[in-house]
Amino acid sequence: MIVQQISVFLENRKGTLAKVLSVLHEHGVNLRAMTVADTADFGIMRMVVSEPEKVEKILHAADYAVKITPVLALKIEDTPGGLLNKIMLLANGGISVEYVYAFATTGSEGARVVLKVDKLEEANNMLLQLKNNTEEGQCW
């Protein structure tokens, strides 16, 4: 399914991640997924939350540069090859993956993957049409 991901610009300095996390904590925001891409000078924190518009406003008010980007969110089985068949499907369908982050959860909930792709709707439809897509519509 398509979800709205929040990206935040972070300076590459000590304490900047702690600061943005404490802003989110103060407002009771729960992170469902998160990653930080970094370069020598700056980082981009990307996250999935349950109320993206609200979180965007919170971060904006705290003087962060924020962007909302639609991405694909998938739930996959936490077994070898779980991610492979999805990525293969997209690759065969001519979809480029720009970045991906994933994490496993405990128990039987499987793993969660966030994908930024070039042709979002097309990629989403491919995944929806995939047979045996038991996790369809129930991610997150």
Next chain:
Amino acid sequence: MYWNKPIETMERNHMIELQTSRLKATVERVYRQVPFYRSKMQAEGLLPADITTLEDIKKLPFVIKQDMRDNYPYGLFAVPLTEIVRIHASSGTTGKPTVVGYTKRDLDIWAEVMARAFSYSGASKTSCIQIAYGYGLFTGGLGAHYGAELLGASVIPISTGNTARQIMLMKDFGTTVLACTPSYALVIAETIREMGLELSEFSLKAGIFGAEPWSENMRREIEKRLGIKALDIYGLSEIIGPGVACDCLCQNGLHISEDHFYPEIINPLTGEVLPDGEKGELVITTITKEGMPLVRYRTRDLTFLDRSVCDCGRTLVRMGRIMGRSDDMLIIRGVNVFPSQVESVLLSIGNTSPHYQLIVDREDNLDILTVLVEINEEMFTDEVKGMEELERKIKAALSSVLQISAKVRLVNPKSLERSEGKSKRVIDNRKL
């Protein structure tokens, strides 16, 4: 629309004649009346008779703001206080205020040049002019006021503040011309939008904006959001106040009322007079003022002059939009760097001008320039490669404009230190 056609369209040789006789009279008067000028000229071995042409002005020493402080409050006045009918003063944030005194005739001249400025915008006695500059010791309010009255317009002396009321009167009174600072014009535009009013409910046609530096971009923004022509007006209280120069509707430089204020452009480092078209510091000599004439006053404002005839038909010399302040100038690895150059680079890359800061360090005897740029939402993309590309573009544009390489660091919105709403532009860590 001309206010004073003979002057505004005067041929160059006639203007030079007029300026020469007025300059000579001014030098004669300050030598006689003001001990400060007399001793400065004597120190150079100069007599008033040594000034016979406009070229000779180069022989005279410059006057700087500190001279006004040193002669606080009335030391530079050229007439007894009985002749002074008005006193204005600067805010004096960096010491004693600078004080200026006007005779009756000075006030008439001021109204004349301000009336010209309003008429450049197309305003006339049928206009309704709302003056939203501060009235008081600051020259903005009263300066614009008397000019608008001389023009014969209906004047609304509302001064600054209470934006909702400004807007109500602007709408109900049918204001056609707004005079205020450009930043306040944007506040008014924003408030109109928030109040849910339509531009069609207003009669606004033009705005005369000044008293603070602004950019072409801001001009376009104001014009779009208020549906008007936005004109830049230049002035400084030391010289007279607003009205020294103003855009015409061609918006291709500000016409200087050079029959009263004789301009020169100098190299701020050497004091050498630069030819037309070259960028440098504006120096002004008041050639008609009685109360407090200033000879070769260094404004610290950076611009250039253009003596070609404007499309509007006026021959009055034009100055470019103020590009910065010469006291902001940095010398980095022997190269002159102005913060305004950095601003123009940033403007050329994004659609808005982000806040920025120049940091100069010296490592192993080499100057290092780092430019911090506040990222805004318009510049921010979710992708690392997009952001790295932005950094690279800024860096490349900076090195081509500044002629030296600079490091670029993107920083969080509103993270740079600001004083009174303006970013602190330069931090020089070099111990020289």
